[in-house]
Amino acid sequence: MTTDAKAPRREYVDGATAITRGAIDAGCTFFAGYPITPASGILMAMMRELPKVGGIAMQGEDEIASIGMCLGAAMAGAKAMTATSGPGISLYSENIGLAVMGEVPIVVVDVQRLGPATGGATTVAQGDVQFVRWGTAGGYPVIVLAPSSVPESYGLTAKAFELAERFRCPVFLLTDKEIAMTLSAVDVDEYPTVGVVDRVEKNGGLPYSWKPAGAVEPMRRYGDGDPFRLTGSTHDEGAYITKDSGKVAALNQHLIAKIEEHRDEIEMVDADLEPGADTLLVSYGVTAGAARAAVARLREEGVMVSSLVVQSLWPIPETSLTAALEGIERIVVPELNMGLYRREMERVAGNRAVLGVNRIDGTMITVAEIVGAVL
Numbered sequence: 374m375t376t377d378a379k380a381p382r383r384e385y386v387d388g389a390t391a392i393t394r395g396a397i398d399a400g401c402t403f404f405a406g407y408p409i410t411p412a413s414g415i416l417m418a419m420m421r422e423l424p425k426v427g428g429i430a431m432q433g434e435d436e437i438a439s440i441g442m443c444l445g446a447a448m449a450g451a452k453a454m455t456a457t458s459g460p461g462i463s464l465y466s467e468n469i470g471l472a473v474m475g476e477v478p479i480v481v482v483d484v485q486r487l488g489p490a491t492g493g494a495t496t497v498a499q500g501d502v503q504f505v506r507w508g509t510a511g512g513y514p515v516i517v518l519a520p521s522s523v524p525e526s527y528g529l530t531a532k533a534f535e536l537a538e539r540f541r542c543p544v545f546l547l548t549d550k551e552i553a554m555t556l557s558a559v560d561v562d563e564y565p566t567v568g569v570v571d572r573v574e575k576n577g578g579l580p581y582s583w584k585p586a587g588a589v590e591p592m593r594r595y596g597d598g599d600p601f602r603l604t605g606s607t608h609d610e611g612a613y614i615t616k617d618s619g620k621v622a623a624l625n626q627h628l629i630a631k632i633e634e635h636r637d638e639i640e641m642v643d644a645d646l647e648p649g650a651d652t653l654l655v656s657y658g659v660t661a662g663a664a665r666a667a668v669a670r671l672r673e674e675g676v677m678v679s680s681l682v683v684q685s686l687w688p689i690p691e692t693s694l695t696a697a698l699e700g701i702e703r704i705v706v707p708e709l710n711m712g713l714y715r716r717e718m719e720r721v722a723g724n725r726a727v728l729g730v731n732r733i734d735g736t737m738i739t740v741a742e743i744v745g746a747v748l
Contacts, residue, residue, distance in 0.1 A: 395530030
């Protein structure tokens with residue numbers, strides 16, 4: 374970092390370091406993970422840094438144990454995070470479902486790499502966009518944030534903790550190999566200001582409440598007051614398994630409504646809209662850098678084009694998309710997969726044309742490829 378008071382304060386840093394800082398500054402007190410490229414840098418950084426502030430960081434014997442430790446820590450009062458890549462998310466699936474059903478706040482970092490299966494461990498991709506949304510049984514909504522830079526990696530990690538506590542649910546931070554592992558020169562002033570959002574807890578009473586459906590009951594901590602249970606089965610407000618159709622419906626409507634009815638609190642985009650533009654570039658994650666550069670180049674050439682960088686992938690930011698689509702005839706979606714988010718744009722596009730710019734060869738999408746697609 375520079376020390377000249379007159380010069381911008383800059384540092385050379387990668388996304389894994391920024392995620393670690395964001396978690397700690399947001400009040401993370403527990404981390405467990407298992408080594409997996411390209412997420413191991415987060416594990417190593419958390420094991421080095423979290424104990425310095427009184428937290429606990431540990432390597433589990435595998436991915437399943439690691440996320441299980443995080444769920445237990447969260448129920449005991451900790452703010453917990455884990456980090457893995459696509460193959461680890463596969464192993465996390467059952468416990469992610471438990472977090473949804475038990476309404477346990479937890480942050481899950483997915484540093485994407487090229488799949489399927491073991492795939493390309495050191496190869497960039499964006500293949501988990503639909504996987505993190507639909508990767509556990511039931512199809513109930515989750516929250517997924519996607520940083521496109523090192524400063525966003527810091528800020529959105531902290532935001533993930535805030536949302537996990539607010540909605541008592543797993544929140545994914547979906548990043549990728551290049552953002553997590555590539556060192557970038559960053560102006561320190563670009564980092565957003567974040568703070569600790571304290572958990573709201575209650576003493577005694579039922580552990581759950583679903584009236585109204587979109588309300589979120591404060592958590593009870595295990596070991597305090599009357600004993601209560603955590604179950605992955607369909608349950609009533611006391612956490613007892615039930616087949617009562619009314620109670621089953623109330624539970625499942627609540628799991629949907631507590632997120633869907635609060636989209637305005639979750640939705641985040643970086644909108645750069647050009648009056649009179651007929652083309653909208655929709656991007657996220659690492660490809661947003663090339664998209665932003667392509668917009669600048671096109672405008673220099675007199676081509677009017679708008680840009681929407683999506684930071685909250687799920688739920689889909691439909692309010693911002695609807696506003697951005699005013700006057701638009703064509704949507705261009707660059708992504709390092711075969712069109713996983715493009716299909717969401719097709720759903721909201723109406724009669725507009727939707728064009729994908731795609732690569733699955735481990736090579737980044739270039740500015741020229743995006744410019745060519747627009748022209």
